Amino acid sequence: RNQLGINNFENFIQTDAAINPGNSGGALIDVNGNLLGINTAIYSRSGGSMGIGFAIPVSMAKIVLEGIVKEGQVRRGWIGVEPSDLSPELAETFGVKADAGVIITGVLQNGPAAKAGIRPGDVITAVGDKKTDSVQALLTAVAGLKPGSTARFALQRGSDKMELDVMPGLRPKSPVRQVPNQNE
Numbered sequence: 001r002n003q004l005g006i007n008n009f010e011n012f013i014q015t016d017a018a019i020n021p022g023n024s025g026g027a028l029i030d031v032n033g034n035l036l037g038i039n040t041a042i043y044s045r046s047g048g049s050m051g052i053g054f055a056i057p058v059s060m061a062k063i064v065l066e067g068i069v070k071e072g073q074v075r076r077g078w079i080g081v082e083p084s085d086l087s088p089e090l091a092e093t094f095g096v097k098a099d100a101g102v103i104i105t106g107v108l109q110n111g112p113a114a115k116a117g118i119r120p121g122d123v124i125t126a127v128g129d130k131k132t133d134s135v136q137a138l139l140t141a142v143a144g145l146k147p148g149s150t151a152r153f154a155l156q157r158g159s160d161k162m163e164l165d166v167m168p169g170l171r172p173k174s175p176v177r178q179v180p181n182q183n184e
Helices: 058-071 088-094 112-116 135-143
Strands: 013-015 027-029 035-042 053-057 081-085 102-107 123-127 151-157 160-166
Touching (some): 035 058, 088 102, 102 135
Antiparallel strands (some): 035 053, 102 123, 123 151, 151 160
16 A cells, blocks of 8 residues: 555555554564564544554665664655656646656756756656656655665656656755744
């Protein structure tokens, strides 16, 4: 599963194992005791378990753990684009002949994508050897890139297929919302 709306980077194992409120962070294991994932969320209408749970795959948890141990933080790649799932309407609006990929509807000025030559209307079809057939696939592929290391992006501009080398930056931290002091 990859579109629950919990986080920007979603890649979950769906399970029917009982996961109840308070079990987040616990192990999801197989019958042999092998770790499969870290329990994260449940589908619930009432707050109790309805038999559908979600866990972060152990492969993702390992990447996060290694980043925290080595660098004290998780470093995710970022290129500064506004992606959208490709639709016939968007393809027509931007004059692109692609039928698969993720269309870029906005590019941050002076961001990594802009510096590499990516423009609005480009359709990204792959990041390295990973196909990008959805916004989620693109976000996951870019997040997995090492900031400061060049990656090859396959894209289509109009009817031309091309490749660009993009050097992702470090994903900016989300701004912390300041709560006004009640006494002021």
